[in-house]
Amino acid sequence: xxxxxxxxxxRGCDIVAITSKPFKSYLMKTCQVSEQAIVYLPQHASDxxxxxxGQYNDNxxxxxxxxxxxxxxxxxxxxxxxxxxxHTTKKYHIHLVGNGSELAHLKKLASELGVExxxxxxxxxxxxxxxxxxxxxxxxxxxxxxxxxxxxxxPGKAQTYLSIGKxxxxxxxxxxxxMIKESDCGLCVPAGDAIALAEAMTEVIENFEKYKLNxxxxxxxxxxxxxxxxxxxxxxxILQQ
Numbered sequence: 001x002x003x004x005x006x007x008x009x010x011r012g013c014d015i016v017a018i019t020s021k022p023f024k025s026y027l028m029k030t031c032q033v034s035e036q037a038i039v040y041l042p043q044h045a046s047d048x049x050x051x052x053x054g055q056y057n058d059n060x061x062x063x064x065x066x067x068x069x070x071x072x073x074x075x076x077x078x079x080x081x082x083x084x085x086x087h088t089t090k091k092y093h094i095h096l097v098g099n100g101s102e103l104a105h106l107k108k109l110a111s112e113l114g115v116e117x118x119x120x121x122x123x124x125x126x127x128x129x130x131x132x133x134x135x136x137x138x139x140x141x142x143x144x145x146x147x148x149x150x151x152x153x154x155p156g157k158a159q160t161y162l163s164i165g166k167x168x169x170x171x172x173x174x175x176x177x178x179m180i181k182e183s184d185c186g187l188c189v190p191a192g193d194a195i196a197l198a199e200a201m202t203e204v205i206e207n208f209e210k211y212k213l214n215x216x217x218x219x220x221x222x223x224x225x226x227x228x229x230x231x232x233x234x235x236x237x238i239l240q241q
Contacts, residue, residue, distance in 0.1 A: 015037055015238060018040055020042075020153040020174070042226065045162075049130075049131060054215065062204065063095060064092065064094050064139050064201065065136070066097070067133065069098055070102050075143050083118050086202050088206060092118070097122045097133050139167045139208075139215075140164075143191070152173055162219060165219035167212065168214075168218060173191045183222075184217045185215065185217055186215070
């Protein structure tokens, strides 16, 4: 019944604006929306962290950070498993900032895998306190489960990551992988591939100064594609058409 209602609702619209390109094939196939009615309108991210964009804390450690909801869709098991495949003499650490249904499971998994010394679970913080955490980060982690349509979408945090001007390592498919490739903001491997993720993280750890440039490229891509001004300009153009 919900599916039929959704089909009726979407087909009744003159324009359906999608935030991730994979939604297009889904809407066309599942809801029979015509291709002509679908337009791409990516989410914007507020530029709240421009004052720390490209700034790093030099603490002799490469700090990877995931910030946001910690649920099944985020597939953070992949990150913890990847740690068992990282072999480097350089210091690195994983920071998980957020809360969610998988938090207890991940803490248990970290213990079972023996990677507890490499991971810190910081819990939830309001947006007003995130600046200090983002300043600590050297590289952001972007992960999604790849076994469903959700895994093809672009997480809202992606644009915020780019706005901060630091490299991104992703284990993600679909729109997330496309964004990392198009912006050249870092490295991306297939969703759920822990070994490949470990290799990508090791590459960043061993050659971090090089990847600072990718972080700047990400910031440039954000300014061209994901600011409020760009979003409003695109929205007005759609409405005028």
